[in-house]
Structure formats: C-alpha cells, structure tokens
Amino acid sequence: MLVWERPEPPDRPVPAPLSRERIVGAAIRLADADGLAAVSLRKVAAALDVGPMRLYGYIATKEELLDLMVDAVYAEIRPAGDGWREVLRSLAETTRQAVHQHEWLADLIGGRPQLGPHALARGEAVVAAMAGVDVDTVMPVVDAVNAYVIGAVRREITEQRAERATGMDQRQWQAAFGPYLERAFATGRFPALSAVIHDGAHLDADQTFRMGLDFLLDGIHAHISS
Template identity: 90%
Template sequence: MLVWERPEPQDRPVPAPLSRERIVGAAIRLADEDGLAAVSLRKVAAALNVGPMRLYGYIATKEELLDLMVDAVHAEIRPIGDGWREVLRSLAETTRQAAHQHEWFADLLGGRPQLGPHALAGGEAVVAAMGGVDVDTVMPVVAAVNAYVIGAVRGEITERRAERTTGMDTRQWQAAFGPYLERTFATGRYPALATVIRDGAHLDADQTFDVGLELLLDGIQSRISS
C-alpha cells in the first residue's frame, strides 16, 4: 500500500505528538536550510525531539519521506487562468517559484510522475484546461512545458549554487572571463558565437525564462491550431 493510502497511527497523548504533516514539515525545513543531504529520518526525528523509531509508524523509508516532501511543495503550485495557454504559463511560473523557494525541489523534479494528492490536483487543473485539445496531444504538450521548466530551473539553481561556492555573481564571473573570450574571439574561429555574445540582448534570468516560455507556447499554439 502506498503512503498516500496507508493510514497514520492513532495519535497518542505523549510529550511530542506526531503526524505525517509534522514530519514532512520538519524535513522540508531541514532541506530548505541545508539541502537534501541534511534530510534523514534520524535528523528529522531529532528536529522533532522524538526517537527515530517513532517515525517508522508514519513513514517506512526515506524515499517515502521525499515523496511526501515533493507533494507538499506541489501544494504551492496552483495552475490557474482562462484557457490552456494561461494555465500552462501559470504551471511553469509557479513551479519555478516553488523551486526557487525550495532549491532541493529542483533536484527531485522529473522522472516518474508524482502521484501524491497535491500533484494530482495540479495535473487535473492543467488537463482540464486543455479540454478542447486532442486527447493524444495533451500529455506531450504538458511534458514539453515541464521539460522546459525543469531544464530552466535547474540551470538557474546551478548558477545560484555556483555563486555561493565561488563568491562570484554573474557579472563578476563575466568580468573575470571576459578577457579570455575577447582573445579567443579575436582568432576568428567563432564568428557566429562572437556576434551573438557581443551584439545580442543580454537578458536576466527572469527575462530569459519568460521569452523561452513564450516561444514554447507559441509553438504549441501553432501545432494545436494547424
């Protein structure tokens, strides 16, 4: 029986009452502060001032705990809007916001579909908004948007982590490596790349995400309308 269907133990009058909600909340706080490496049943139990064995009545494995954490974050992803395009844009934007709020979430996105109640509710809202779209097209469209968001968000989170590790933000990194690129481009071996980097618009992360998303949605609209 999956954790979503398995009932919780009856609460007992003890100094530190437990529930899956409390366990998941403590795990999320640990992950928000120090990443997924900080999450273990032992550390979660310590944060709740209980023995690790008490957690096993509620969660059988760390994998179940991670599933519950991911689904809890899916509660923050509420796709809304009039029509499929607005709902897909909302899905992308709220997923990105959740990943920036919980960096570890980006590490667990992708792979097999999430089956928790909050993830299913979000999926229902998205699919319902695409009621007029051919049924065979719905899932590839949703998969394309999710793939774009996952790739973009992981890139942004990786950049944020690199800034923390190196102590250099994007501008400082560009200033440090700019002379090398100028010398390299001066050789004439990379003319197309040199033109784009020198003359193209330099968008920030928000602008880059928005432009890429609109390009994707335009393509989807063209395919659906054809």
C-alpha cells in the same frame, strides 16, 4: 500499500504528538535551510524532539519522506487562468517559484511522475484546462512545458550554487573570463558567436525564462491551431 493510502497510527497520549504532516514540515524546514543532505529520519526526529523509531510508524523509508516532501510543495503549485495557454503559463511560473522557494526541489523533479494527492490535483487542473484539445496531444504538450521548466530552473539553481561555491556572481564570472573570450574571438574562428556575444541582448534570468516560455507556447498554439 503506498504511503498516500496507508493509515497513520492512531493518536495516543504522548509528550510529543506526531503526524505525517508534522514530520514532513520538519523535513522541509531542514532541506530549505541546509539542502537534502540535512534530511534524514534521525535528523527529522531530533528536530521534532522524538526518538527516530517513532517516525517509522508514519514513514517506512527516506524515499517515502522525500515523496511526501515533494507532494507537500506541489500544494503550492496551483495553475490557474482562462484557457490552456494561461494555465500552462501559470504552471510554468508557479513551478519555477516553488523551486526557488525550495531549492532542493530541483534535485527531485523530472523523473517518474509524482503521484501524491497534491501532484494529482496539479495535473488535473492543467489537463482540465486543455478540454477540447486532441486527447493524444494533451500529455505531449504538458510534458513539453514541464521539460522546459525543469531544464530552466535547474540551470538557474546550478548558477546560484556556483555563486555560493566560487564567491563570484555571474557578472564577476563573466568579467574574469572576458579576456580569454576576447582572445578566442580575435582569432576569427568564432564569428557568429562573437557577434551574438557583442551585439545581442543580455537578458536576466526572468526575461530569459519568460521569452523561452513564449517561444514554446507560440509553437504549441501553432500546432494546435493547424
């Protein structure tokens, strides 16, 4: 029986009462503070001041715990709006916000679909907004938006981690490698790339994300309307 459907142990009088909600909340706090490496059943039990064996009545494996953590964060992703375009934009933006709030989420999304109750509610809101769109088009559209968001936020999180690891933010990194690029461009071998770097707009992460999302939504609109 999947963890979503498996009953919790009955309540009993103990010094530290437990529930899946409390266990998942403690695990999320550990991950938010120190990443997924900080999450284990032993560490979660210590944070709750209980013995590790007590957790096994609620969660059988660490994989189940991670699934529950992801689904708990999906409760924060509530796509809303009038019409499919607004809802898809809301899906993208609220997913991005959730990943930046819980950086570890970037490492757990993008594989097989999440099937917890909050993930299903998120999916229901998105698909319901696409009523009237050809049924064979709905999931490829949603998958395209999810793929864009996952790729974008993973790139952003990777940049944040690189800043912490190197002690250089993006501008400092660019300044450090600027002389090398100037020498490379001076060879004349990369004229198109040189023109874009020198003359193109340099957008921040928010602008880049929203512009790319607009491109994607425009393409979806053109396809649906054709």
